[in-house]
Amino acid sequence: xxxPPLSLYVHLPWCVRKCPYCDFNSYEAGGxxxxxxxxxxxLRDLDMEAECARxxxxxxxxxxxxxxxxxxxxxxxxxxxxIRVRLAIASDAEVTLEANPGAxxxxxxxxxxxxxxxxxxxxxxxxxxxxxxxLGRVHSxxxxxxxxAMARSAGFENVNLDLMYALPADGVSGALADxxxxxxLGPTHLSWYQLTLExxxxxxxxxxxxxxxxxxxxxxEETGRELLAQHGYARYEVSAYATPGRQCRHNLNYWQFGDxxxxxxxxxxxxxxxxxxxxERRARQRNPRTYMCQAGTPGACTVERVTGPAQRVxxxxxxxxxxxxxxxxxxxxxRTGVAWAKIEASVDAAVAGGLLEREGARVRPTAVGMRYxxxxxxAFDAVA
Numbered sequence: 001x002x003x004p005p006l007s008l009y010v011h012l013p014w015c016v017r018k019c020p021y022c023d024f025n026s027y028e029a030g031g032x033x034x035x036x037x038x039x040x041x042x043l044r045d046l047d048m049e050a051e052c053a054r055x056x057x058x059x060x061x062x063x064x065x066x067x068x069x070x071x072x073x074x075x076x077x078x079x080x081x082x083i084r085v086r087l088a089i090a091s092d093a094e095v096t097l098e099a100n101p102g103a104x105x106x107x108x109x110x111x112x113x114x115x116x117x118x119x120x121x122x123x124x125x126x127x128x129x130x131x132x133x134x135l136g137r138v139h140s141x142x143x144x145x146x147x148x149a150m151a152r153s154a155g156f157e158n159v160n161l162d163l164m165y166a167l168p169a170d171g172v173s174g175a176l177a178d179x180x181x182x183x184x185l186g187p188t189h190l191s192w193y194q195l196t197l198e199x200x201x202x203x204x205x206x207x208x209x210x211x212x213x214x215x216x217x218x219x220x221e222e223t224g225r226e227l228l229a230q231h232g233y234a235r236y237e238v239s240a241y242a243t244p245g246r247q248c249r250h251n252l253n254y255w256q257f258g259d260x261x262x263x264x265x266x267x268x269x270x271x272x273x274x275x276x277x278x279x280e281r282r283a284r285q286r287n288p289r290t291y292m293c294q295a296g297t298p299g300a301c302t303v304e305r306v307t308g309p310a311q312r313v314x315x316x317x318x319x320x321x322x323x324x325x326x327x328x329x330x331x332x333x334x335r336t337g338v339a340w341a342k343i344e345a346s347v348d349a350a351v352a353g354g355l356l357e358r359e360g361a362r363v364r365p366t367a368v369g370m371r372y373x374x375x376x377x378x379a380f381d382a383v384a
Contacts, residue, residue: 001274001337004258006053007060007250008087010042010079011264013288015067016103019136020202021195025266025286026066035075037292043082044296045263045284050086052271053261058087060094060250063117069099073111080115094249096121096160102139104147109154119248120151121160121191126167127181134168134208135195141181148185158246160189165224166217167195168208175220176227183231188246192224193239238322238370255319256327257335265291277337279306279315310381312336313343317380321373326356326364343380350379 014029061083063076076097083089096119097112109120126132127141139147151159161182165175182190194217197204212220225235233241237255240248253260262269266286272279281304285291294300306312316336320327329340347363350356355369355376369376 001272001277002334003056003272003274004256004335005059005253006056007062007253007258007260008058008083009250009260009262009264009267009269010061010063010083011065011262011267011284012038012063012068012071013066013265014070015065016070016100016138017136018202021135021198023198023201024066027288029070033070034292035071038288039075039079039082041292041295042079042263043086045300046083046086046261048296048301049261049263049269053087056088058089058093058261060253061089061096062250063095063097065098067100067103067123068097069103069108069112073108073115076112076117077115080117084116094119094158096248096250098123099147099151100139101144101147102137104143104150106150106154109151109156113155118156119158119160120156121162121189122147122151123162124148124182125162125164127178128174131167131170131174131178135164136202145181145185148187157188159187160191160248161185161187162191162193164193164195165220166212169210170212170220171216172219172223175224179224179227183227183233188243189248190228190233190241191239192228192241194221236324238373252323255323256331257316257319272335274337277307279312280304281306309336309338309342313338313380314377317377321365321369321376324364324370326362328361329363330361346380350376353379355379 011025013026014033015026016029018026018028095117097117098121100123122144124144125135125137127144129141132140148159148161163178163182165178179192197207228235228241232243235241236247237251240251242248259270259272262282262284265284265288267284269282270279271282283302285294285300291300306315313336316332333340347356350369351358354366355372356363357366365373365376
């Protein structure tokens with residue numbers, strides 16, 4: 001087991017309104033945000049974590065939520081400066097901030113850029129107003145186009161758009177209309193994923209009517225991927241598409257089983273400890289006010305040790321098999337500390353079953369394997 005690359009995730013948990021499909025740790029703002037108190041808590045939290053990053057360089061930073069674009073440029077600048085004081089940041093680090101078109105201001109985008117943010121991820125979800133209303137979004141299609149234009153005018157060259165498909169009353173033509181609208185704007189990256197009814201969400205408790213049948217979803221996926229490929233968006237992960245050289249480096253580190261610090265209410269971290277032969281997962285207090293009170297103390301964080309080879313194998317596969325290019329055995333051994341021989345029989349069986357394929361030293365999921373990813377990962381459950 002060796003030390004992998006390191007990233008930093010920062011969670012800002014407030015949003016204008018909780019979307020009925022959202023299972024993230026987010027809360028309706030309901031008034032002014034405690035910006036100064038929360039940024040101070042984040043930096044106290046980072047002070048406690050900084051020892052874990054000693055001697056390591058942070059390759060990427062992702063500010064997620066919630067809706068981070070609710071925070072002022074001044075607050076984001078204070079956050080970024082505090083991070084730079086405490087951590088060694090790569091000179092070419094990718095620094096992403098999530099933005100909601102319903103909480104977008106040109107002056108804020110300019111301030112974020114000046115603070116060191118160099119990539120925006122915008123939660124558009126659809127360019128059709130009826131679908132946006134069905135999803136509980138606070139913005140319109142016009143707002144989304146306007147926010148994107150503001151981001152580009154502010155100097156952001158690297159922009160991701162989040163889009164959903166299989167929405168209520170959706171069909172192939174509607175889903176493709178959303179994709180065409182997104183492609184017309186020219187983002188460098190598209191996250192295009194199916195609406196799912198996650199536990200503990202309003203949609204799970206009361207599912208929307210008129211969700212498309214499986215055969216319609218399959219047709220949307222097939223035709224949508226063809227359209228994206230025709231316009232230069234290469235699929236590199238289950239639901240991620242990018243123009244050349246614009247894959248999300250932060251998310252790639254997750255999927256390649258890299259390490260990451262996590263600060264903020266409900267944030268998670270993963271840290272590899274080669275000398276001890278273990279991996280630690282850490283989780284912060286979810287409630288923002290409790291978090292602000294406890295940040296920087298042991299009480300704000302719970303620790304789970306991932307020590308057994310079986311658990312490390314499954315966690316690795318849950319991430320690496322999301323990637324179209326898969327992984328190499330040597331990287332698997334370095335990231336998990338488990339010998340390739342332990343899983344080779346499971347790999348052979350998945351290849352024979354048409355879920356995996358080999359290309360030289362690389363092992364990667366087939367199209368069928370990516371479609372039935374849970375079944376593919378389950379093939380490694382029994383590895384000891």
